[in-house]
Amino acid sequence: QVRMVESGGGLVQPGGSLRLSCAASDTLFSIFYMGWYRQAPGKPRELVATITSSGSTNYADSVKDRFTISKGNAKNTVYLQMNSLKPEDTAVYYCKANVVSGDYWGQGTQVTVSS
Numbered sequence: 001q002v003r004m005v006e007s008g009g010g011l012v013q014p015g016g017s018l019r020l021s022c023a024a025s026d027t028l029f030s031i032f033y034m035g036w037y038r039q040a041p042g043k044p045r046e047l048v049a050t051i052t053s054s055g056s057t058n059y060a061d062s063v064k065d066r067f068t069i070s071k072g073n074a075k076n077t078v079y080l081q082m083n084s085l086k087p088e089d090t091a092v093y094y095c096k097a098n099v100v101s102g103d104y105w106g107q108g109t110q111v112t113v114s115s
Contacts, residue, residue, distance in 0.1 A: 002026045002104050004095045009109030016113070017083045022095030022106060024076035030100040034078040036069060038091035038111075045094065049080060063089075085113045 008020040020036065035050035049059045049069040057069055068081040078095065092108040 002028060004097055004104050004106035006093065006095045006106040006109040009093060009111045011112045011114065012085055013115050014085060014087060014113055016085050017081070018085065018111060020080040020082070020093055020095075020109060020111075021072075022078045022080075023072075023074070024097060024104065028076050028097055028099055028104065031076065032098045032100070034071070034076075034095070034097050036078070036080045037094045037096060038089075039094070039108075040088075040091040043091075048093070051078060082111070085111075087113045089113050 003025040004022055005025060006022045008018060012018050031053055033050050033052045036048040037045050038048050039045040047060055048063055049067055051057050051069045051071055066084045070079050090113050091111060093111050094108045095106040097104045
């Protein structure tokens with residue numbers, strides 16, 4: 001079973017930056033898109049950003065101009081550069097790969113923005 005493995009979360013002060021990484025545990029074929037989602041306590045999971053196999057990106061309005069999603073040189077890897085972080089960005093961040101057979105999710109990485 002392929003797993004998505006996230007890393008890079010942690011505690012950061014408001015205005016700071018973090019870079020999240022995600023890699024598939026094995027080769028995935030026919031990826032349509034990869035993306036980052038987040039879930040804050042008591043709230044539903046929401047889309048943060050996605051990137052298609054051709055490189056087209058999509059962002060939630062709340063993170064536009066602050067977050068950047070990109071694909072890695074290694075296959076099946078994706079990054080999320082997060083700048084100008086705000087307390088409301090605090091959440092568990094999940095990586096997802098969408099392929100022809102369905103979705104693969106990671107276990108999530110905690111991001112906490114607090115002074």
